[in-house]
Amino acid sequence: MLATTVSSGVVVLVGAVFLACAVEMVEALTIVFAVGHTRGWRSAFEGVAAALVALAALVAVFGPALIHVPLTWLRLVVGGVLLIFGMQWLRKAILRSSGLKAKHDEDAIYQETVAELENLTPGTNRDRVAFVMAFKGVFLEGLEVVITVLTLGTSAHRLGLASVTAAVALVLVAIIGAVVAKQLSSVPENAMKMSVGVLLVTYGTFWVGEGLKVKWPGNDTFLLAFVALYALVCWVLVTVIKPRESSNPQKVDA
Amino acid sequence: MNKSTLVTRLLKGFAMFWWDFLVGDTPELFVAALVIIGAVALISERWHANTTAVIVLPVLAIVALTLSVKRASDAAKRK
Numbered sequence: 001m002l003a004t005t006v007s008s009g010v011v012v013l014v015g016a017v018f019l020a021c022a023v024e025m026v027e028a029l030t031i032v033f034a035v036g037h038t039r040g041w042r043s044a045f046e047g048v049a050a051a052l053v054a055l056a057a058l059v060a061v062f063g064p065a066l067i068h069v070p071l072t073w074l075r076l077v078v079g080g081v082l083l084i085f086g087m088q089w090l091r092k093a094i095l096r097s098s099g100l101k102a103k104h105d106e107d108a109i110y111q112e113t114v115a116e117l118e119n120l121t122p123g124t125n126r127d128r129v130a131f132v133m134a135f136k137g138v139f140l141e142g143l144e145v146v147i148t149v150l151t152l153g154t155s156a157h158r159l160g161l162a163s164v165t166a167a168v169a170l171v172l173v174a175i176i177g178a179v180v181a182k183q184l185s186s187v188p189e190n191a192m193k194m195s196v197g198v199l200l201v202t203y204g205t206f207w208v209g210e211g212l213k214v215k216w217p218g219n220d221t222f223l224l225a226f227v228a229l230y231a232l233v234c235w236v237l238v239t240v241i242k243p244r245e246s247s248n249p250q251k252v253d254a
Numbered sequence: 255m256n257k258s259t260l261v262t263r264l265l266k267g268f269a270m271f272w273w274d275f276l277v278g279d280t281p282e283l284f285v286a287a288l289v290i291i292g293a294v295a296l297i298s299e300r301w302h303a304n305t306t307a308v309i310v311l312p313v314l315a316i317v318a319l320t321l322s323v324k325r326a327s328d329a330a331k332r333k
Contacts, residue, residue, distance in 0.1 A: 083287045083315060084276055084283055087315070087319050088280055088283060091283070091319065091322050091323055091326065094323050095326055100330040100331075101326075101330070143271075201315060204315075205315055208290065208294065209294065209307065209311050212298045213298055214294065214298050214304060214308060214311065215308075226312065230312075230316075233316050237320060241323060241327040
């Protein structure tokens, strides 16, 4: 029983961190590739390195501080944040799956970034535009990775496992990205976002409850019930709102 | 740039990041999360009704998600 409860929590934690980090890494990598191919790799890599240093500094400052927050409060606040964040991801993924919102197209983003950069003056050895774009891409996407790892890791008392999982996801996506180069669009990003959304809302619900002293039946095992419940709700919502073939709805931007 | 201007800009940027992160274009989900926390706090901590809290928490989250998706879906279909 103990082994089952521990592994349920670990499986959901590893799944949530891995998928969330992989999705953010795909988005960051698309920008870095576009910058590197268009303006040169030196400044792109300098931007990436500077962003990684800034993110490491944030982790060094906020990571140890989070560990000292009382667990009940930490879980309530983190649960609330994950609930909001997860519902936002699910809402977008449901709208995209139903065809009411345009899917996140890495090819289009790559082409847009390249077009934007090509219109600027040619780069030199130290290309400020390339540096800033690579920095912003990696820092903003990386910030979401940091928040996911810190909040999920500290609340589950498994910061080490969450960090290792994130590192594995980032390295794997980097290797795959380097091999397939500009074919990041073949990654099933919306399905991954839907899965991450389900896992974030699952943890959000669970920890809001724990923070408010709700006793879940079966403790961590109840996470699996939430995963199944929210996955079912998403499937129903996609099926219900999907437009019939005769109608022709506009895609929303939100 | 003097020190106080830099600090103000950093604080403003920090606040804007969290506003976009938590509220953004879906303020209804932010409000819903506050309502869920308030309702479950009442049920669990004041009335000590654990079973009710176990049911109400996910149900409210599902209702909030459904209403937000319906709002966006209706907006898309109206256009």
